[in-house]
Amino acid sequence: MKLQELPDEGPYVSGDSACAGCMASNIAHNVLRILGDRTIASVPPSCMSVFAGTFPNLNWNIPYFHMQFANTAATVTGISRALKAQGKEGIVVLGMAGDGGTGDMGLQSLSGAAQRDENILYICYNNQGYENTGIQASGMTPIGAWSNTTPVRNHNTGNEYYPKDIPRILIAHEATYVATASTADINDFIRKIERAKEIEGFRYIEILSVCTPGWDVKTHLGPQLAREAIDTGFWLLLEYDKRKLTVNHDPKFKGLKEFLKKQGRFKHMTQDQFHIMEEHIRHRYQVAKSLSALDHFL
Numbered sequence: 043m044k045l046q047e048l049p050d051e052g053p054y055v056s057g058d059s060a061c062a063g064c065m066a067s068n069i070a071h072n073v074l075r076i077l078g079d080r081t082i083a084s085v086p087p088s089c090m091s092v093f094a095g096t097f098p099n100l101n102w103n104i105p106y107f108h109m110q111f112a113n114t115a116a117t118v119t120g121i122s123r124a125l126k127a128q129g130k131e132g133i134v135v136l137g138m139a140g141d142g143g144t145g146d147m148g149l150q151s152l153s154g155a156a157q158r159d160e161n162i163l164y165i166c167y168n169n170q171g172y173e174n175t176g177i178q179a180s181g182m183t184p185i186g187a188w189s190n191t192t193p194v195r196n197h198n199t200g201n202e203y204y205p206k207d208i209p210r211i212l213i214a215h216e217a218t219y220v221a222t223a224s225t226a227d228i229n230d231f232i233r234k235i236e237r238a239k240e241i242e243g244f245r246y247i248e249i250l251s252v253c254t255p256g257w258d259v260k261t262h263l264g265p266q267l268a269r270e271a272i273d274t275g276f277w278l279l280l281e282y283d284k285r286k287l288t289v290n291h292d293p294k295f296k297g298l299k300e301f302l303k304k305q306g307r308f309k310h311m312t313q314d315q316f317h318i319m320e321e322h323i324r325h326r327y328q329v330a331k332s333l334s335a336l337d338h339f340l
C-alpha cells in the first residue's frame with residue numbers, strides 16, 4: 043500500500059503526551075495505520091507507555107496490556123497462544139518496546155520467543171537510550187554518545203561500548219522475519235510492516251526513533267536526522283526473510299561528521315572517537331553485505 047492509501051487515523055488515536063518532535067509517537071501512529079484494529083498490543087515501561095496514558099484516557103484504541111519491563115515477548119507469546127487455543131485467527135499480536143526493554147531487560151524473553159518461533163510481531167523503537175527515566179545509556183546507545191550515565195567531564199568521554207546488534211542476534215536464532223526500518227523511507231517502512239502483518243511466526247522490526255531531548259536536538263530536526271542516518275550508514279536498512287538477508291539501501295557514507303555534530307550528545311567527540319565510530323559503521327555494513335551474499339542461512 044502507498045502512504046496516501048492508508049487511513050488518516052488508525053487505532054493509535056490522537057491524544058498522546060509525547061515530547062515535541064518525538065519520533066516514537068509517529069512510529070506507533072504509522073504502524074497501527076498499517077496493522078489496523080484487529081491487533082492486540084503490549085507495551086512495557088518506556089516513554090511509549092507513559093505518553094500513551096492509562097485507560098480510560100489511553101490513546102491505543104485496541105486491547106492493550108501494560109506489563110513489566112522484561113516481559114514483552116513473554117506477554118505477547120501468552121496472548122498469541124491463548125488466541126490459538128480459542129481458535130481465533132487473523133489477529134496481529136504486537137509487542138512494542140524501547141531499546142532498553144528490548145536489548146537489555148527484555149532480551150531473554152525475546153530470545154526464547156524467537157527460538158520457539160512464537161507467532162508474534164515485536165517492534166523495537168530504538169531511540170538509543172533509556173529516555174523515559176532521564177536519558178541513561180542502554181546496551182544500544184552508540185559508542186561515544188553522552189548520556190547521564192556516560193557523562194562528558196573529567197576523563198569521561200561518553201559511552202565506551204559498541205551498541206548491541208539485536209537484529210544480528212535474532213538472525214542467529216534463524217527467526218522467521220527480522221528487519222530494520224525508518225520513517226525516513228516510508229515506502230520501505232510500509233512494505234516491511236505489511237510483510238510482517240501477512241506472515242506467521244516470529245517477526246521483529248527495529249525502527250530508528252529520534253529522541254529530541256535524549257539526542258539533544260532541535261524539535262524539528264527528527265525527519266532530517268532520520269534521513270541522514272540512512273545516508274551516512276549510521277542506520278542500516280536490512281531485511282531477513284525466507285532465510286535470506288538483504289541490504290535494502292547502500293549508504294553513501296558521506297556527511298557523518300556533520301550528522302553527528304547536529305546532535306548535542308556527540309558534540310564533544312574527538313577526531314579519534316569519530317574514526318572509531320566511522321570504522322564501526324563500515325564494519326557493520328560489511329558484515330551485513332557478507333551475510334547477504336549467502337544464498338540462505340540454513
Ligand SMILES: Cc1ncc(C[n+]2csc(CCOP(=O)(O)OP(=O)(O)O)c2C)c(N)n1
Nearest residue numbers: 087088089111140141142143171172173174
Ligand atoms: C525492572 C524495572 N527496572 C527499571 C524500571 C524503570 N524504568 C522504566 S522505563 C525505563 C527506561 C526504558 O527505556 P527504553 O526501553 O529504552 O524505552 P524509552 O524510555 O527510551 O522509550 C526504566 C529504566 C522498571 N520499570 N522496571
